[in-house]
Amino acid sequence: MSQHAPADETARIGTDPAAFESFYRAHITAVQHFVARRVAEPYEAADLVAEVFLAAIGSAKSYRASRGTPRNWLYGVARNVILAERRRRAREWAGASRDAGMRRLDPDDLTRAEERVDAxxxxxxxxxxxxxxxxxxxxxxxxxxxxxxxxxxxxxxxxxxxxxxxxxxxxxxxxxxxxxxxxxxxxxxxxxxxx
Missing domain, CATH: 1.10.10.10 (Winged helix-like DNA-binding domain superfamily/Winged helix DNA-binding domain)
Structure with missing residues (x-):
């Protein structure tokens, strides 16, 4: 699926696993770079990338080709996910520790995430x-x-x-x-x- 995929293909990512896989493969690198430029912590960057695609699945029906390419729509989703995380973290820092609940990455995932963050x-x-x-x-x-x-x-x-x-x-x-x-x-x- 190219960044200029028809709207119905992008809208299907919420219900069609094959359409999602194609969409994911076409956009994962761009989303990883987008997040890595805004987040210094590799664990957080990896989690946010996953959240971006989950949010995209949940809002796929809202995609409108007239408002831009699928990549640009996904950047908007990513921006919203990052801002929501920053707001959530600000609330959390006010009262609780943020260490609980972080998922663990295997060494290869961590190495790739660190390389993206360094780049x-x-x-x-x-x-x-x-x-x-x-x-x-x-x-x-x-x-x-x-x-x-x-x-x-x-x-x-x-x-x-x-x-x-x-x-x-x-x-x-x-x-x-x-x-x-x-x-x-x-x-x-x-x-x-x-x-």
Missing amino acids: AAGSRALYEAMDGLPRGERAVLELVALDGLDVVEAARVLGLRPGTARVRLHRARRRVGGELSTPPVMVATTGEARS
Whole structure:
């Protein structure tokens, strides 16, 4: 299944195991990179990737091709899962220890997760430089600079007009530019270098 799969194929991932397997294989690497750029802990990254696909299964019927590609829709799902986890963790930190209930990874899974986290270190440096940005500007910049979407795709993921996304991107780049001494080189999932 390509990132441009028909809407009915993406909508079937919630009910058709073969459609889900194809969807999973087509998008697992992109989702792992998306999460690794935002999460430094390998265990947490692995758990969040699994949660992203569970959430995608649960909301597959809501996918609309008119709002973007399956990959972009999945990035929106991943973004929501990560934000929900951050809110949950903030509540948990207020009262309880977060150590309970973590699933164990076998050594090979941990090694692969650590490699992804290490590979995404440059992206995380940019992500940390964006901490002072307003939420809307940061979200557009993340999707464009870190995830390789164009402005129109990022606008669709965020439910914005393309013009609004362009303005937010311009402001974010201007504000973050002074915080980074040299811009990191991003590598898109297609293998082409981005700056």
